[in-house]
Amino acid sequence: MKNLKVGILGATGAVGQQMLIVLAERNFPISELRLFGSARSAGTKIAFKGEEITVQEASLEAFKGLDLLLGAADNDVAKKFLPGAAAMGVHVVDNSSAFRLDPEVPLVIPEVNPEDVKLSKGLIANPNCATIIGLAAVMPLHRYARIRRLVVSTYQAVSGAGKAGIDNLESEVKGNPRSENSCFPYPIAYNLIPQIGGFNDAGYTSEEMKFQNEGRKMLHDDTLRVACTCVRVPIIRSHSEAITIEFERDITPEKARELLADAPGLVLCDDPEAKQYPMPLLTSDQDLVYVGRVRRDLSAEADKFNRSLTLFCCADQVRKGAATNAIQIAELVFGIA
Numbered sequence: 001m002k003n004l005k006v007g008i009l010g011a012t013g014a015v016g017q018q019m020l021i022v023l024a025e026r027n028f029p030i031s032e033l034r035l036f037g038s039a040r041s042a043g044t045k046i047a048f049k050g051e052e053i054t055v056q057e058a059s060l061e062a063f064k065g066l067d068l069l070l071g072a073a074d075n076d077v078a079k080k081f082l083p084g085a086a087a088m089g090v091h092v093v094d095n096s097s098a099f100r101l102d103p104e105v106p107l108v109i110p111e112v113n114p115e116d117v118k119l120s121k122g123l124i125a126n127p128n129c130a131t132i133i134g135l136a137a138v139m140p141l142h143r144y145a146r147i148r149r150l151v152v153s154t155y156q157a158v159s160g161a162g163k164a165g166i167d168n169l170e171s172e173v174k175g176n177p178r179s180e181n182s183c184f185p186y187p188i189a190y191n192l193i194p195q196i197g198g199f200n201d202a203g204y205t206s207e208e209m210k211f212q213n214e215g216r217k218m219l220h221d222d223t224l225r226v227a228c229t230c231v232r233v234p235i236i237r238s239h240s241e242a243i244t245i246e247f248e249r250d251i252t253p254e255k256a257r258e259l260l261a262d263a264p265g266l267v268l269c270d271d272p273e274a275k276q277y278p279m280p281l282l283t284s285d286q287d288l289v290y291v292g293r294v295r296r297d298l299s300a301e302a303d304k305f306n307r308s309l310t311l312f313c314c315a316d317q318v319r320k321g322a323a324t325n326a327i328q329i330a331e332l333v334f335g336i337a
Ligand SMILES: NC(=O)c1ccc[n+]([C@@H]2O[C@H](COP(=O)([O-])OP(=O)(O)OC[C@H]3O[C@@H](n4cnc5c(N)ncnc54)[C@H](OP(=O)(O)O)[C@@H]3O)[C@@H](O)[C@H]2O)c1
Pocket: 009, 010, 011, 012, 013, 014, 015, 016, 036, 037, 038, 039, 040, 041, 042, 058, 071, 072, 073, 074, 075, 077, 095, 096, 097, 128, 129, 159, 160, 161, 162, 163, 164, 317, 318, 321, 322
């Protein structure tokens, strides 16, 4: 495996900074690392493996010669630069939602649909963070009994809104009033906000629709039904999700636990008597998705009772929900074990 010329677009943000850590931890084979941001951060120096790298203002010219560009910027920035980079022959893995539903762009969770990287025409999208965590958690059960319907409630950390989200919570916790420039519509300290993104005509937010739309694409199943409620909570890192699942075939909680315990990328954390269940404090700053509280759905109709379960999962969304998943995709693209 030759060493690769790697770039990060959005290297100064929450996801970009995490990518630097994950690239170093995984010993990703790098011969040259270029870091890109806006004109605001151009000239800033960032340390990587003992070396100081100067952030450059992003431009197509500056991407020339790269093997891999990791996208960690918002949709408008991604749209401005990434298709051009892919057209220049750079392999691009993007974290924004700009290309996720584009039929020409594979959307990949390595534990769910790794084979889809082969469909890449140069650009691969990383799914929404809550979708990565929830779908990775239920995938071993889907392989066994085929999921027909999901009812999901999320509890999403402020870092999901980027560095600004962390700054807003930390400032409010110190007693400062909500900033006029806050990325949240209400104070987030000692509160929670049942809105992430804008509302559609059916009353769902853009964040809530991602689970169904992106889930259908990755499972290659347009009949998957998802009702999702996304809530921002005053937690720094790690999204949590309560998921009720209706399957096509019968499945017991015991069988589900067995499947979850054997699945790569997951930790079964399910011993309620011993107060063992997934929590953000357990799952932050590591890459595994924790799953627990596996039990029957007591609200299921009698004829669906044996094929319905409910569970709780939790994972670090800056890592598995963004940086790590993107780098795992790059490892698949370049055949890095
Ligand atoms: N945070 C999460 O948990 C998470 C999870 C999954 C997906 N995502 C997605 O990942 C992307 C990055 O999110 P984030 O949370 O890291 O956001 P962030 O902390 O706000 O960082 C945004 C990055 O984009 C750069 N940027 C802004 N305008 C630019 C421009 N005109 N040209 C070049 N670079 C520019 C910023 O650089 P400057 O410092 O120069 O402004 C910064 O490095 C977003 O699309 C987000 O939706 C985030």
